[in-house]
Structure formats: C-alpha cells, structure tokens
Amino acid sequence: MAPQHRRAKARRLALGAAAVAASAALASGLVAEVGVAQAAEPRAPAPTPVAPAVTPSALTPPALTPPALTPPAVTPQALAPQAIAQSPTPTPVAPTAADGEGIPAFGVFLKSDARGVARMPLFSHWLGGTELRVGHTYLPGHRWRDIEGAADFLDVWAHWRNKKADRMLVLNVPMQERNEEGVSDNEVRQLLRRGAAGEFDHHFRVLAERLVALKVPDTVIVLGWEMNGTTYTHRCGPDPEAWKKYWNRIVATMRSVPGQKFRFDFTPSRGQDAVPWTKCYPGDDTVDVIGMDSYDQPNGMSFDQQVKEPYGLQHHVDFAKAHGKPISYPEWGLFRNGDNPEYMRRMLAWMDEYRPLYNTLTDYCPHGVWQCGANPKSSHLYRSTLFGRGDQAAPPLTPTPTPKPTPPGTTPPPADCTPLDLGSWVEEWLGGKLCLRFDWW
Numbered sequence: 001m002a003p004q005h006r007r008a009k010a011r012r013l014a015l016g017a018a019a020v021a022a023s024a025a026l027a028s029g030l031v032a033e034v035g036v037a038q039a040a041e042p043r044a045p046a047p048t049p050v051a052p053a054v055t056p057s058a059l060t061p062p063a064l065t066p067p068a069l070t071p072p073a074v075t076p077q078a079l080a081p082q083a084i085a086q087s088p089t090p091t092p093v094a095p096t097a098a099d100g101e102g103i104p105a106f107g108v109f110l111k112s113d114a115r116g117v118a119r120m121p122l123f124s125h126w127l128g129g130t131e132l133r134v135g136h137t138y139l140p141g142h143r144w145r146d147i148e149g150a151a152d153f154l155d156v157w158a159h160w161r162n163k164k165a166d167r168m169l170v171l172n173v174p175m176q177e178r179n180e181e182g183v184s185d186n187e188v189r190q191l192l193r194r195g196a197a198g199e200f201d202h203h204f205r206v207l208a209e210r211l212v213a214l215k216v217p218d219t220v221i222v223l224g225w226e227m228n229g230t231t232y233t234h235r236c237g238p239d240p241e242a243w244k245k246y247w248n249r250i251v252a253t254m255r256s257v258p259g260q261k262f263r264f265d266f267t268p269s270r271g272q273d274a275v276p277w278t279k280c281y282p283g284d285d286t287v288d289v290i291g292m293d294s295y296d297q298p299n300g301m302s303f304d305q306q307v308k309e310p311y312g313l314q315h316h317v318d319f320a321k322a323h324g325k326p327i328s329y330p331e332w333g334l335f336r337n338g339d340n341p342e343y344m345r346r347m348l349a350w351m352d353e354y355r356p357l358y359n360t361l362t363d364y365c366p367h368g369v370w371q372c373g374a375n376p377k378s379s380h381l382y383r384s385t386l387f388g389r390g391d392q393a394a395p396p397l398t399p400t401p402t403p404k405p406t407p408p409g410t411t412p413p414p415a416d417c418t419p420l421d422l423g424s425w426v427e428e429w430l431g432g433k434l435c436l437r438f439d440w441w
Contacts, residue, residue, distance in 0.1 A: 107134030141179025175234035196245035236280035267291030333367030
C-alpha cells in the first residue's frame, strides 16, 4: 500500500516555493503562530479501492495549557484535514522495554509533501509532546524524473531531518516508473531484466547524489516495497531472480556515490501474498534492514493469526534474526477489521517487545488514529500508550473551547491572526488561507 501521487507539472516550482515559505515562517523567531483558515481538502488517497467513509470526529485538537511562553508554532486548524479526536488527558502507559534502552524511533505518515512535515508537530502535541523521530514519505512513481527525487519535493524533508541529529528520514523509492499503472506481468518481467542489466542505473545515481547534496546521506531507503504483491510495477513475482539482481544493482549504484551512508530496507507485505517474500530476498550484502508492512487484515483475522500465519509477523522476526538484521515496520495500521483497539494494543506491545529500528503508522482513513475520525477507540488506546513518552513531554492538556458556528464551507482565522492573500492556487494547496500572528511588538 502507498499513497497515490498526482502533482501537476506546471505547479511543481510554485509548490516548492510555497513549501519553503511555509517552512521559513515556521522557523522564524518573530512568528509566534502560523495558521490556515481551512477550506475543504480532498481526502487523503486510500491505498485500495475499498475504503470506509470518513466519519469526522465532533471534537477538536488539544491545546497546550499556556505556561507563559509563546503560543504553539502551528495552530491545529492549520493543517489537520480531519477533526482530531480528543479524550481526557491520558495517563502515560509505561513502555515494556528494558530500562535505559530509550524509546524506539517512531513516526507517522501524514502526507507525502510539505504538509506531512508541517503536521508532525501537531501530532506530537496530541501525544503530549512525545517526539516523532521518524519522518516518512514516498517518491512518486509516475516517471523517472519523479524517482530521481526533485529538489522541490525532497528539500522540506531534508530540512526537517537536519534540525536534530537523532532524527531519521525514511524514503520509499519505486524501482520502476509507471509504478501503479497496472503494467502486465510480461512487461514487468522484461523491465526487471532490463534493470538487472543496468539500463536504469543512472536514475538511482541521480537520486543518491541529490540526497547527499541535501545533507541527508543517512536516509533509510525502502526500495521496491511490497514486492511480493501484485500492485506495483516493481513487483517481484514475474521474475524473482531478475528482481534480486536489479535490487543489487540499484544498491551498488547508490552506494558508489561519495558521502552516502544509506541503509536499504527490504520490506514485503505481511503474509505470502502473490509470492513468498523470502523468494525475493536479495542477500545480506545489500540489505541493511528487513521490514514488513502489516495492516489489520484480512477481515476476521485475529492478531494471533497474523503472528502465526506463513510469512507473518513471527516469520519476519525469525528471518531477520537469522540474517543478523534489524527489523522495521514502515507501514502499519487499522484496515479490514475497522476500529479494532485489540489490534492496536497487540501491535504496539509487539513492537515494544521486538524493538524495530523504527515504525511508522499510516495515518489516514481507514488506517489512522489522528487524521481519521472513524477509529475513536483505537485512537484513544494509541494516544494513551504513547502519551508523554520521553523527556520532551508537554504540559497537561486542557479542553479546547467549543467554537462558535460559522457559515458552511468557511473557517475564520484565529484571533489576532492576519490572513495573507497568496493566490487561489496556493490556498487550494494549503487547504485554506495562510495567516500569521506576530508578537514582536
């Protein structure tokens, strides 16, 4: 599963400029608050044609109790596309990991573009200040120029990564263009063989050079994810041997770029799917992490069954241990079994026990807990479990006052917030008008 990427070519440079402007505003010491008076935003793209309708929560995001400091950098109304569930301030649940080991790196997928970066502080605030150390995004797979990593797409993520030394950037990288266009098995087979012969090496060299130039040479590359399925043009099934050779060529090409420190994450989807994922494993020399995308599916399958099924969660842990590799969960979340707090509890406990290098929850409907109002029970459990972990916990949360009714389709800017007229296309991209509040006087 992965988000769809539809970006108009004519808007790329303009969107990049808007992202830079928003990042600069967030970083400015003079700007105490940046907000967006939100208009209707298109729903985050679902990974499959089957997805339950979004049920907006009736509650608003939490707000910090004012501790005589400047207001939060971003207002919750600015960037959250769904109403965010708020429950009473949870009591933090102690992690089950051994003392002194620290909290495993985790994050959430919130959006592929600059909005994903801008929403992370809001998500962290919702968790009582628990820091998201992992930023996760996907390169579009439409054409090779997208897979080469355009600067206007990557720069905001690189900027976020470089703000703190302990952060991790996770980047899903397609192995073929037209990656979600239903290419036939026969054509995929030919493409894999062409890749194994080195025909596409130069595209991945360009990507590696750009990542190094952006000062994110330690990016975790989730290359050719969910290769054991049928969705992607980079799938393994039509020719596993060619697929493995192609993976190895890509890794060798990217590792040849001076200054790189990439880690390559081999990530199938849980279970056998179209082909056993072990048949696609390219070898220990070119794999640094063994990941797994694991959603709560199929319908009616219990968590114990997800653990024990062939090529399931236990097989993944055992396989990685046998190969001396850390594990990861680049994608996980709710799905076919709806709002399932038991799955959420068991999956969080599983990761506390097995200590993956990182995990990132997919946070849009039907999988998520913050941007999706359809999963209130799971949302409460997730928030209670992770609330206030670490040394950066925020002050206690207080309820947000109920806002006065506003005309349909409009949201007024926050008090003392000056709307900026940036043009209709920018407002469409942001989901509303940008407004700034200055405290320098």
